[in-house]
Each structure stands twice: as structure tokens, then as C-alpha cells.
Amino acid sequence: MxxxxxxxxxxxxxxxxxxxxxxxxxxxxxxxxxxxxxSIIFVGTVSQLGATSFADVPKSPQTIVVRVESVLKxxxxxxxxxxxxxxxxxxxxSAFRPGMEATFYTDGWIFGSGVAVxxxxxxxxxxxxxxxxxxxxxxxxxxxxxxxxSDQELKQRMASADYVVIAKVTDVRxxxxxxxxxxxxxxxxxxxxxxxxxxxxxxxxxxxxLKKKELVVRFPQCNDVAWVHAPKFEKNQEGIFFLKKxxxxxxxxxxxxxxxxxxYTCLRPGDWLPxxxxxxxxxxxxx
Amino acid sequence: xxxxxxxxxxxxxxxxxxxxxxxxxxxxxxxLSGKRGTPEGKTPLHLASMFDFNASGALDDAxxxxxxxxxxxxxxxxxENTGKAVAPGGAAGLQVKIVDLIPASLxxxxxxxxxxxxxxxxxxxxxxxxxxxxPNPISATGNAPVYVSQDGGNSWVLNxxxxxxxxxxxxxxxMAAGENHPRGDLHAGxxxxxxxxxxxxxxxIDVSSSxxxxxxxxxxxxDQPFVRALAISNSDHIYVGxxxxxxxxxxxxxxxxxxxxxxxxxxxxxxxxxxxxxxGPSIRPAxxxxxxxxxxxxxxxxxxxxxxxxDVVVVRDDMGATGANPFQALKDPSDNLPGxxxxxxxxxxxSNLPTLGQERIGSTLSIAVDPSNxxxxxxxxxxxxxxxxxxxxHVRRSTDRGATWSGSDLPNTTxxxxxxxxxxxxxxxxxxxxxxxxxxxxxxxxxxxxxDGFATIQDTILxxxxxxxxxxQFLPYLGDYDYLLAAGNEFPGVFCANNTPDLGNFPQGVxxxxxxxxxxxxxxxGSGKLVPISIxxxxxxxxxxx
Numbered sequence: 001m002x003x004x005x006x007x008x009x010x011x012x013x014x015x016x017x018x019x020x021x022x023x024x025x026x027x028x029x030x031x032x033x034x035x036x037x038x039s040i041i042f043v044g045t046v047s048q049l050g051a052t053s054f055a056d057v058p059k060s061p062q063t064i065v066v067r068v069e070s071v072l073k074x075x076x077x078x079x080x081x082x083x084x085x086x087x088x089x090x091x092x093x094s095a096f097r098p099g100m101e102a103t104f105y106t107d108g109w110i111f112g113s114g115v116a117v118x119x120x121x122x123x124x125x126x127x128x129x130x131x132x133x134x135x136x137x138x139x140x141x142x143x144x145x146x147x148x149x150s151d152q153e154l155k156q157r158m159a160s161a162d163y164v165v166i167a168k169v170t171d172v173r174x175x176x177x178x179x180x181x182x183x184x185x186x187x188x189x190x191x192x193x194x195x196x197x198x199x200x201x202x203x204x205x206x207x208x209x210l211k212k213k214e215l216v217v218r219f220p221q222c223n224d225v226a227w228v229h230a231p232k233f234e235k236n237q238e239g240i241f242f243l244k245k246x247x248x249x250x251x252x253x254x255x256x257x258x259x260x261x262x263x264y265t266c267l268r269p270g271d272w273l274p275x276x277x278x279x280x281x282x283x284x285x286x287x
Numbered sequence: 288x289x290x291x292x293x294x295x296x297x298x299x300x301x302x303x304x305x306x307x308x309x310x311x312x313x314x315x316x317x318x319l320s321g322k323r324g325t326p327e328g329k330t331p332l333h334l335a336s337m338f339d340f341n342a343s344g345a346l347d348d349a350x351x352x353x354x355x356x357x358x359x360x361x362x363x364x365x366x367e368n369t370g371k372a373v374a375p376g377g378a379a380g381l382q383v384k385i386v387d388l389i390p391a392s393l394x395x396x397x398x399x400x401x402x403x404x405x406x407x408x409x410x411x412x413x414x415x416x417x418x419x420x421x422p423n424p425i426s427a428t429g430n431a432p433v434y435v436s437q438d439g440g441n442s443w444v445l446n447x448x449x450x451x452x453x454x455x456x457x458x459x460x461x462m463a464a465g466e467n468h469p470r471g472d473l474h475a476g477x478x479x480x481x482x483x484x485x486x487x488x489x490x491x492i493d494v495s496s497s498x499x500x501x502x503x504x505x506x507x508x509x510d511q512p513f514v515r516a517l518a519i520s521n522s523d524h525i526y527v528g529x530x531x532x533x534x535x536x537x538x539x540x541x542x543x544x545x546x547x548x549x550x551x552x553x554x555x556x557x558x559x560x561x562x563x564x565x566x567g568p569s570i571r572p573a574x575x576x577x578x579x580x581x582x583x584x585x586x587x588x589x590x591x592x593x594x595x596x597x598d599v600v601v602v603r604d605d606m607g608a609t610g611a612n613p614f615q616a617l618k619d620p621s622d623n624l625p626g627x628x629x630x631x632x633x634x635x636x637x638s639n640l641p642t643l644g645q646e647r648i649g650s651t652l653s654i655a656v657d658p659s660n661x662x663x664x665x666x667x668x669x670x671x672x673x674x675x676x677x678x679x680x681h682v683r684r685s686t687d688r689g690a691t692w693s694g695s696d697l698p699n700t701t702x703x704x705x706x707x708x709x710x711x712x713x714x715x716x717x718x719x720x721x722x723x724x725x726x727x728x729x730x731x732x733x734x735x736x737x738x739d740g741f742a743t744i745q746d747t748i749l750x751x752x753x754x755x756x757x758x759x760q761f762l763p764y765l766g767d768y769d770y771l772l773a774a775g776n777e778f779p780g781v782f783c784a785n786n787t788p789d790l791g792n793f794p795q796g797v798x799x800x801x802x803x804x805x806x807x808x809x810x811x812x813g814s815g816k817l818v819p820i821s822i823x824x825x826x827x828x829x830x831x832x833x
Contacts, residue, residue, distance in 0.1 A: 112444030226480035
């Protein structure tokens with residue numbers, strides 16, 4: 001157990017500090033990318049080849065059964081723990097033999113009485129590894145990689161935005177598409193029920209200088225399944241807005257104090273962040 | 288109303304009797320005044336008739352406690368995943384099976400897994416696929432999942448193969464065996480809701496594959512795909528009802544038809560009359576083995592933002608909708624246009640807010656054809672109903688291929704404050720009616736069976752769960768539909784409900800795959816940590832009455 005933890009820490013830290021020299025998992029070029037792609041990462045021992053760990057998983061030459069030694073990353077909803085047998089659909093089953101220990105970087109496949117995963121990569125754990133490392137150090141190392149990934153995602157979000165602003169919502173009003181809109185109004189349960197939020201800009205972190213200190217953010221007020229994850233706004237709500245020019249409502253303009261202005265949207269989860277993230281966002285913008 | 292003579296005239300499940308007696312004891316003598324006439328002058332017992340309605344039109348059953356006549360059975364008590372409870376056969380002589388679809392390895396999930404659907408492989412009914420608004424459990428970028436059973440619905444796994452990122456915002460599907468794939472072919476209609484809403488019509492020949500379904504056709508600006516399929520010779524015929532806003536003239540009720548396993552689709556508008564600019568969201572095909580295809584839809588004539596004035600329209604095609612003039616076999620005598628008007632100008636409330644309990648309302652519709660006699664067809668819908676009702680179900684029947692329809696609701700099918708109507712007809716001609724009724728404090732899921740057009744009925748309560756919990760995460764709360772099929776001598780189907788592991792909520796018993804403690808009525812994540820209740824999809828099968 002300590003062997004595996006030490007090895008995982010070694011792999012993680014080596015990839016962080018000297019990526020070119022790190023013992024990367026087979027089949028990958030970047031461990032950070034692999035960690036990002038992997039929804040389930042665990043250390044395990046191969047117990048069977050060409051087998052499955054529970055019914056309903058199609059057995060094939062690609063499937064192997066792995067006994068879990070430790071779980072390094074998994075979603076909260078997934079029940080997976082030390083001692084469980086997992087079916088892994090291996091990319092190259094000839095790389096494994098019974099008794100072999102490895103760290104498995106995987107994505108989910110079938111969830112039933114057990115878990116079946118698809119291998120994205122693995123790192124063989126040679127026998128005789130030095131003891132060392134702890135579960136907390138493994139998690140810390142993994143957490144640092146995931147923190148990097150989160151920062152990277154945030155930078156991508158900023159890069160794709162037309163404006164990144166710190167602002168406060170001063171007004172929220174219903175918006176109805178004009179008859180001339182390119183997307184005519186339809187009666188459907190997925191109707192977004194567009195509303196316009198007027199935001200007063202405190203500072204512009206990205207984007208051209210504004211003549212007025214206000215923008216209009218168009219957002220779906222509807223709680224339909226199609227829009228449930230889109231940010232919704234209330235008067236006096238403050239935060240960081242990652243804005244794009246409206247290309248969805250069918251009429252990308254709004255009235256602001258009698259003047260026609262461009263409407264913006266921030267539809268993805270994470271396109272609005274609380275003001276407490278301002279320092280982090282400013283820091284990433286400088287990098 | 289004297290209950291026992293009535294029971295003597297009716298086919299009744301023992302479970303229903305126990306339930307009724309339980310209600311009598313729970314509620315006292317006052318409510319037994321709801322007498323309902325039938326064309327024969329009989330007074331069939333209907334559970335809804337036995338409740339008092341409060342001023343809002345909702346059933347008031349605050350003190351209603353469903354009787355429990357099940358025996359919890361712990362399996363593998365030493366294992367962590369011990370949340371399994373089964374009933375010893377449900378009601379006497381009635382085979383009932385109810386299974387929570389969430390698998391053990393996802394015991395920690397708390398999603399609102401609403402709006403269920405079901406497909407059964409006709410060549411091997413052990414193979415089934417179900418779906419709901421279940422997100423990919425591990426990835427925001429991975430495929431949306433479906434539930435797969437290979438043992439007749441006893442156990443289910445989640446397999447992320449739907450061709451939509453993370454979660455669909457509509458999904459229905461059907462299986463046909465024309466191409467003879469043991470775990471296929473599954474044909475799905477999905478909506479992906481990112482910046483635009485996009486329909487995908489897709490197929491897989493193996494529902495357990497790790498490969499995403501193959502998208503065969505796609506387009507945007509449509510709503511609510513509803514898939515039925517039929518094997519013709521060595522080919523799968525697929526019928527997808529969609530509300531297609533691309534259709535000219537507001538004739539949006541559409542059926543996408545494929546006669547080649549989904550390789551090509553032809554979009555056919557089935558609306559022949561003027562609309563308010565569009566039809567209602569629900570377009571429902573029904574297919575019979577003799578190549579008869581019906582479709583029902585709401586022909587929206589007016590809309591004021593809160594109420595649609597609608598016709599309920601049924602069209603028919605006798606050649607699998609592959610001829611030159613599809614869906615024009617039925618014409619209404621009033622205007623000689625294609626599409627028989629089952630009812631005209633009914634008021635259908637439209638609310639995209641919690642209105643019936645925590646559920647929205649506006650477009651529940653179902654049609655079913657007798658597989659042994661395609662001349663017999665049932666259609667059911669909901670509208671504003673009588674004063675005080677929020678939403679009222681109705682069922683009508685035609686026995687002459689849709690040419691004429693019963694002039695009023697079939698007996699026992701005017702059902703107050705209910706939604707999610709689903710109809711099916713078994714091979715022996717027995718009609719099944721699934722619906723979910725809001726009582727003011729509970730959601731009660733009914734499966735009603737009848738061999739005589741609902742003059743006599745057998746009503747099986749599948750679930751009676753608290754309506755105020757869990758809190759709505761999004762709409763629909765339970766679903767804009769649930770689903771019922773007929774397969775052999777069973778009515779299999781799916782519904783969604785509060786997943787509290789309380790045998791009192793499931794009078795016929797229930798099996799949980801996910802970790803649950805039925806004694807403490809708590810869910811756990813499999814390692815003992817408590818998990819909040821949520822909405823889960825439930826599979827059921829009920830034996831068809833003789």
C-alpha cells in the first residue's frame with residue numbers, strides 16, 4: 001500500500017516538477033490532461049484477464065478484473081472503495097498479467113452492482129518500490145493538479161469571453177422577442193423565458209472600455225431542465241460575469257435608458273462567479 | 288355507497304381491497320359518498336371517488352396512510368449494499384414487480400432523475416432500456432446515460448451511450464428486432480440543450496456497448512421527440528413524433544418516419560388545419576403489427592399564454608406511413624380534412640411553473656392500439672376539466688379504426704388532478720392506464736386495467752409518496768410523461784417518485800438496488816453515510832388480468 005502511494009506521489013510530483021522526465025502512464029502524453037480526462041483514478045491489482053466483475057458487463061478479451069487497493073479520485077455519487085473488484089476495459093490487455101499493480105486512469109462505463117470503467121491510461125507499479133507517501137499526500141498532489149486544471153479552465157473561459165466584469169445587478173426585467181427576431185417565439189416547455197439583467201460595472205477585467213458603466217445580460221429565468229444550470233440573476237446580486245455577445249435569443253439588442261445596446265449572455269455554469277473569486281481571476285488574467 | 292357488493296361485481300386485487308380498507312380505517316366513515324355512475328348504471332369502485340376534494344380541487348388525504356402488507360427481506364445482510372426489500376407477490380394472485388433503477392454503485396447520487404421512458408426488446412423481453420433525466424454520473428463532458436436490464440427488469444445498470452453530452456433534455460426510445468441484434472436495435476430520439484436545442488435520432492445495435500449511439504439524423508428547432516418502432520421483415524420501421532417548428536404554416540405536429548432502420552428519415556406534417564402558430568408539444572405515434580400507424584396530437588387553435596384551446600386529433604396510416612399520402616386515412620366529417628377530431632376546442636392549461644403540486648402541466652397525451660385488433664384504439668389526454676380541478680384526465684376509444692369515437696369519457700377515466708397519462712393494450716385486449724394523481728399531499732401512481740373499456744376496472748396502486756419532498760431541482764418534477772407498454776402477459780412501465788425507502792409508500796412492495804435502510808427509512812451511499820432523498824425512476828411490471 002505504501003509502495004503504491006509513494007509511487008503515485010512520485011509520478012504526480014515528477015510530472016509537476018519535471019514533466020519531460022516523469023514516468024508517464026502508458027498511452028498518454030500529459031499526465032495533467034490524463035487526470036483531467038479521468039473521472040475515476042485508482043490503484044489496483046489485476047486479478048483476472050478476459051473477465052468481468054459483475055453481470056451485465058459484456059466479457060471480452062479487452063476486459064480485465066482489478067481489485068481496488070486505494071481510490072484516488074471519484075465522483076461523490078459513485079460507490080467505490082478498497083477491496084472492490086472493478087472491470088476495466090483495457091486499451092491493450094496484453095500489457096497486464098494477474099498480480100500486476102497499477103494506477104488506473106479511467107472513465108466510467110457501466111454502473112450496476114459494481115463499477116466498470118474504460119482505461120484512459122495506466123502506470124505500472126513495479127514491485128520493490130520504496131515505502132513512503134501517505135494517502136493525504138497523494139490527495140494533496142492530485143488536488144494540486146486538479147487546481148491547475150481548474151485554473152486552466154478558468155483561463156479558457158476568460159479567453160472566450162468578450163467581457164469579464166465585476167458588477168452588480170441593478171434591475172431585472174422580462175424580455176420578449178420582437179416579431180422581427182431571427183428566432184421566433186415558440187411555446188415549448190423548454191422556453192428559456194428570457195430576462196434582461198442590467199448590471200452596473202464596478203471594474204472591467206477584460207474587454208473594450210465602456211462608454212456607460214452598464215451592460216445588459218440576457219439570461220433564462222426558466223427552471224426547465226434545459227436551462228437549470230444556466231446562471232440566473234436577482235437585483236443586487238454581485239459577482240464576476242464572463243460575458244459573450246448574445247447569439248441565441250434571436251434579437252441580440254436591448255434598451256438601456258432609451259438607447260439600443262448590445263445584449264450579452266453568460267449561460268454556462270461558471271460564467272458567473274462570486275466576488276470572492278476576484279483576486280484569483282485578476283491573478284490569472286495577469287499570467 | 289356500499290363497498291362490498293361493489294367489490295363483488297368487480298375484479299379486484301386483494302391489494303386494492305386492503306388499501307381501501309386501510310383508507311377506511313385511516314379516514315373514518317365520512318368520505319364514502321363519492322358515487323360514480325356508469326353507462327350500465329353500475330357504481331364501480333374508484334379510489335379517487337372515495338376521497339373528499341378540498342376547496343382547491345385537490346384531494347385532501349392528509350391523514351391517509353397506505354397500508355403495508357409486504358415483508359422486507361434483507362439480502363446479504365453483511366454486505367454494505369443491503370437496501371433491498373421485496374414484497375411476497377404483491378396483491379393476492381397479482382404479479383407485481385417494482386424496482387428502483389438506481390444501481391448500487393451509484394448509491395450516493397441525489398439527482399432529480401425525472402421523466403422516465405422504457406423500451407423492451409420484442410425478440411427477447413429480458414433486454415430492456417430505460418431513461419430519465421439522469422446525468423452522466425462521473426463526467427460533465429461524457430455521454431448521457433441510459434439504464435439497461437438484461438434480466439427482465441430485475442436489475443439495472445447505467446451505461447453512458449446516449450449521443451448527448453452529460454444529460455439529455457428529452458429522450459425517448461424504442462427497440463425493434465428487425466435486424467436481429469441480441470442487445471439491439473435501440474432507436475432513440477434525444478434533445479441536446481446547449482445554446483440551441485438539437486434533435487438527434489440515433490441507433491445502437493448493442494445497448495451494453497461502450498460506444499456512443501450512432502446519430503443518424505439531426506436538426507434543431509424541434510421539441511419532444513417520441514419514438515416508436517416496429518420490425519417489418521428484416522428492417523426496423525421507426526416513427527418519431529416531434530413538434531417541428533421548421534414546418535411551414537404553423538403545422539408543426541410531425542412524425543419522422545424511417546423505413547430503413549433510421550438510415551433515412553422523412554418528416555411528415557400531420558396537421559391539416561390552421562393553428563395559433565404551432566401545435567402542442569406532444570405528438571404520439573402508436574404502431575400495430577399489421578402496419579397500421581396512428582398518431583395523436585394537440586391541434587392548438589388559440590393560445591392566450593395560459594390556456595391553449597385545442598382539438599385532440601388522431602391520424603392513421605394503413606401502410607406504415609410509407610405511401611404517397613401518409614397519415615391521411617382518417618378524415619373528419621366536419622371539414623373532410625385529414626385527422627379525426629376526437630374532441631374539439633378543449634381548454635388545456637399551460638404552466639411552466641409548479642402547478643400540480645411541484646409539477647408543471649400543459650401537454651400530457653397518450654394513444655394505444657390493440658396489437659391483436661388494430662381497429663381498436665384508445666386516446667387519453669388532460670385538460671382543464673371541471674370547476675376546481677387543476678388538470679383532468681380523459682380516455683376515449685374507437686373500435687372502427689378511428690372513424691368514430693366514444694362521445695364521452697369511458698367510465699372511470701375522468702380523473703381529477705392527475706397527469707402523465709400512458710395507455711397500452713395487451714394482446715388479450717385488456718387496456719392499461721397509467722397515471723399519477725396529486726392528492727394535495729401525495730403523488731399516487733395508478734395502473735388501471737380493464738377488459739371492457741374501463742366499465743369494470745382493476746386499480747393497482749404502485750406508489751403513494753409524499754408530494755412536498757424532495758424540493759424541485761428543475762421542471763419537470765416527475766416528468767412530462769411516464770410510460771406503459773404491453774409485453775406478453777405483462778404491463779411493464781416506468782414512473783418517477785420520491786425515493787424514500789419506506790415500504791408504506793409502495794403497497795405492492797419494491798426492490799432497491801441502491802443502498803437503503805428500510806427500517807430507518809434512510810438512503811446511504813453504500814458505506815453508511817446518509818444520502819438525501821431525491822426523485823428516482825422506478826420500473827414496474829404488473830400481470831395482465833385475464
